[in-house]
Amino acid sequence: MDNELIQQQQSPRLWTMDFVLITAASFFLFFGFQILLPTLPVYMLDLGGNNTAVGLIISIFTVFSLFTRPLVGALMNRSKKGWLIAGLILCFLIISSYNWTVSVAMLLLARCIHGVGWGIVTVTSSTIASDIIPANRRGEGIGFFGLASTLAMALAPAIGLALLDGKWQMHGVIVVAAVSTVLSLLCVWGVKKQRKQSDASSGSGDQVQAKTSFRSQLFEPKALFPSLLGLLIGIVYGGIVSFITLFGEEAQIGNVGLFFTLNAICLLIVRFISGRLFDRKGHTWVILPGSVLLAASLLVLSYAHSMTMLAISAVLFGFGFGAVQPSLQAWILNRVEPELRGPANATFYSAFDLGIGGGALLLGRLAEASSYAMMYRYSFLVIILFCIIYIAYSWKKS
Numbered sequence: 001m002d003n004e005l006i007q008q009q010q011s012p013r014l015w016t017m018d019f020v021l022i023t024a025a026s027f028f029l030f031f032g033f034q035i036l037l038p039t040l041p042v043y044m045l046d047l048g049g050n051n052t053a054v055g056l057i058i059s060i061f062t063v064f065s066l067f068t069r070p071l072v073g074a075l076m077n078r079s080k081k082g083w084l085i086a087g088l089i090l091c092f093l094i095i096s097s098y099n100w101t102v103s104v105a106m107l108l109l110a111r112c113i114h115g116v117g118w119g120i121v122t123v124t125s126s127t128i129a130s131d132i133i134p135a136n137r138r139g140e141g142i143g144f145f146g147l148a149s150t151l152a153m154a155l156a157p158a159i160g161l162a163l164l165d166g167k168w169q170m171h172g173v174i175v176v177a178a179v180s181t182v183l184s185l186l187c188v189w190g191v192k193k194q195r196k197q198s199d200a201s202s203g204s205g206d207q208v209q210a211k212t213s214f215r216s217q218l219f220e221p222k223a224l225f226p227s228l229l230g231l232l233i234g235i236v237y238g239g240i241v242s243f244i245t246l247f248g249e250e251a252q253i254g255n256v257g258l259f260f261t262l263n264a265i266c267l268l269i270v271r272f273i274s275g276r277l278f279d280r281k282g283h284t285w286v287i288l289p290g291s292v293l294l295a296a297s298l299l300v301l302s303y304a305h306s307m308t309m310l311a312i313s314a315v316l317f318g319f320g321f322g323a324v325q326p327s328l329q330a331w332i333l334n335r336v337e338p339e340l341r342g343p344a345n346a347t348f349y350s351a352f353d354l355g356i357g358g359g360a361l362l363l364g365r366l367a368e369a370s371s372y373a374m375m376y377r378y379s380f381l382v383i384i385l386f387c388i389i390y391i392a393y394s395w396k397k398s
Contacts, residue, residue, distance in 0.1 A: 012134035014141050018191050022129045023148045025187035029088070029121055030152035032095065032180035035160035037241055039173045040098075040107075042164060049104045056108060058242070061115040062357030066350045068119025073127075073346030080124050080131075080342075081191060087120030088185040095178045099171060126345045128191065130333050136279070139286075139330045143275025146326030147267060154264035154318070157241060158257040220344040222335045225393065226328045227351035229287075232386045233325055234355020236294065239363040239379045240317070241356075247372035251305050258307065259314040266318025274323040275330075283331045284394055290323030291390065295383040302376035325352075 040057050076083045094114040101107040126145070133141030163172045248256035278286045297316035304310045329348055336344045367375040 012137065014134060014137050014144075016132065018132050019129070019141070019145075021187045021190045022125065022132060023145050025184045025191075026125055026129070026145060027148035027152050028180045028184035028187065029091075029125065030149040031156045032091070032177040032184065033118065034153050034156035034241075035163075035173060035177050035180070036095070036098075037160070038157045038245065039160045039164050039170060040111075043098075043170050044104065044107060046170075047101070047104050047107060049107075053104050053108070057111055058238075058360050059357045060108060061111045061118070062353050064112050064115030065119035065122070065353055068116045069123050069346035069350045070343065072120050072123050073343035076124055076127070076342055080128050081188065083120055084124035084128065084188055085185065087117050087124060088181060088188065090117035091121060092178055092181045092185065095174060095181060098174045122349045123342060123346045125188075126329070126349070127342045130341045130345070131338070132191075138333055139278030139327065140275035142330040142333065143271045143278070143326045146329065147271045147322070150267045150322060150325065151264050153237075153241070154260045154267060158260040161245070161257070220332075220336055220340050220347050222340075223332045223344040223347040226332045226335075227348045229386060229390060230325070230328050230348055231351040231355040232382055232389075233294075233321070233328070234352040235359030235362070235382050236298065236355075236379045237321065238356035238359030239375060242360040243363065243367060243372055243375065246367075247301075247376070248310075250372045253304065253307060253310055255307070256310065259310055259317075262311055262314035263318040263321075266315050267322040270319045270322040271326070274327060278327050278330055283327055286323050286327040287331075287390060288387070290320045290327070291383055291387050293317075293320030294324065295380055295387070296320075298376050298380040298383060302373045302380065 037058075044053055044057055072083060072087075091114065094110055094117060097110055098107070101110055129145045130138070130142070133145070159176075160173050163176065164170060166172065168175070244256050244259055248254070274286045274290070293316050297313045297320055300309055300316065301313035304313055329345070332344050332348050333341055363375050363379065366378050
C-alpha cells in the first residue's frame with residue numbers, strides 16, 4: 001500500500017473528474033460569453049446606437065470586470081466554489097435580460113453588471129483549476145484548461161454570426177449564450193476538490209495569514225511582468241475578434257469564419273505539445289517560438305487577399321496564441337505561493353482583458369485612419385514589442 005501511495009505521488013493524475021468538470025465548465029462559460037462579442041455590436045446598432053456606443057460595449061464591460069477581479073481575488077479563499085456559482089448565476093440572469101433591453105442605456109447598464117459577473121467567474125474558475133492540477137504538471141494542465149476557453153473563443157463567434165443571420169436572429173444568440181452558462185453552472189456543481197491539502201498546509205498559520213492579508217491580495221506583484229506580456233497579447237486578440245469580419249469585407253474575402261475554424265483546430269493540436277514542453281524545458285521554449293508564429297500570422301493577414309492566405313494566417317495564429325497565452329498563465333502560477341493564486345489569476349486576467357478592450361478601441365481608430373490591413377500591420381509591431389521585452393527580461397535574468 002505504501003509503495004502504491006508513493007507511486008501515485010510521484011506520478012499524479014491530471015485527468016481527474018474534478019479537472020474534467022472544471023475544464024468543461026470553462027468551455028461553456030467562455031462559449032456563452034464569446035458568442036455575444038460579434039453579435040452585440042449589431043444589436044446595439046439596431047437599438048439606435050452609434051459607433052461610440054458600440055465601442056463602449058467592450059470597454060465598459062472591461063472596466064467593471066477589472067475593478068471586480070482584485071476584490072474577488074482577495075475575498076474568495078474561504079469559498080471559491082460558492083463565489084463561482086454566484087458569479088455564474090449573475091451572468092445567466094444578465095445574459096437572459098438582454099432580450100428585454102429596449103434602449104442603448106439599458107444595454108450598457110446590463111453590460112456593466114455582466115462585467116462584474118465576468119470578473120467573478122474568470123478569477124474563481126481558473127484558481128480552482130490551478131488548485132486541482134498537480135504542481136509538476138502545471139504547464140500541461142493549464143494548457144488543457146486554457147484550451148477550453150480558447151476553443152470557445154475560436155468557435156463561438158462564427159456560430160453567433162450564423163445564428164444572427166438565421167431565423168431566430170439575436171434572440172437565438174441570447175438563448176444559446178444563456179443555456180451555455182447554465183451548463184457551466186451544472187459542471188461546477190459537480191466539482192468536489194477546491195484546494196490540495198499539501199498546498200494549503202504549507203508554512204505556519206502566521207505566515208499564511210501574513211501573505212493573504214486583504215491588501216496584499218488585491219494584486220500579486222510577482223504576476224505583473226507576465227501579465228504585462230498578457231496585455232500585449234490581449235491587444236492583438238482584441239483586433240482579431242473585433243475586426244476580422246470587417247477586414248474580410250475590405251479584402252473581399254468571403255468566408256472569414258474559416259479563420260476561426262482553422263484557429264480552433266490548431267489550438268487543439270498545439271496544446272498536446274506546448275504544455276509538456278513548458279513543464280520539461282521552461283517558458284522560454286514555448287513563449288518565444290509562439291510569439292514568432294503570432295508575428296508571422298499578423299503579417300500574412302495584413303496582406304491577405306485570398307482564402308489561402310487567410311487560412312495560412314489562421315494556422316499560424318492558432319499555433320502561436322495556443323502556445324503563448326496559457327504558458328504565460330502557467331508561468332505566473334509557478335512564481336507564486338498556492339494561497340496567492342487567486343490574486344495572481346486576477347492580475348493576469350485583468351491585464352489580458354484590458355488589452356482586449358483597449359486594443360479594440362485603439363486599433364479601431366487606427367483602422368478608421370488607414371485600413372484594416374494597416375491595423376494588422378500595427379498589431380504585428382505589438383508582437384515585436386512583446387518579443388523585445390521578453391528577450392530583454394530573459395537576458396537580464398540569465
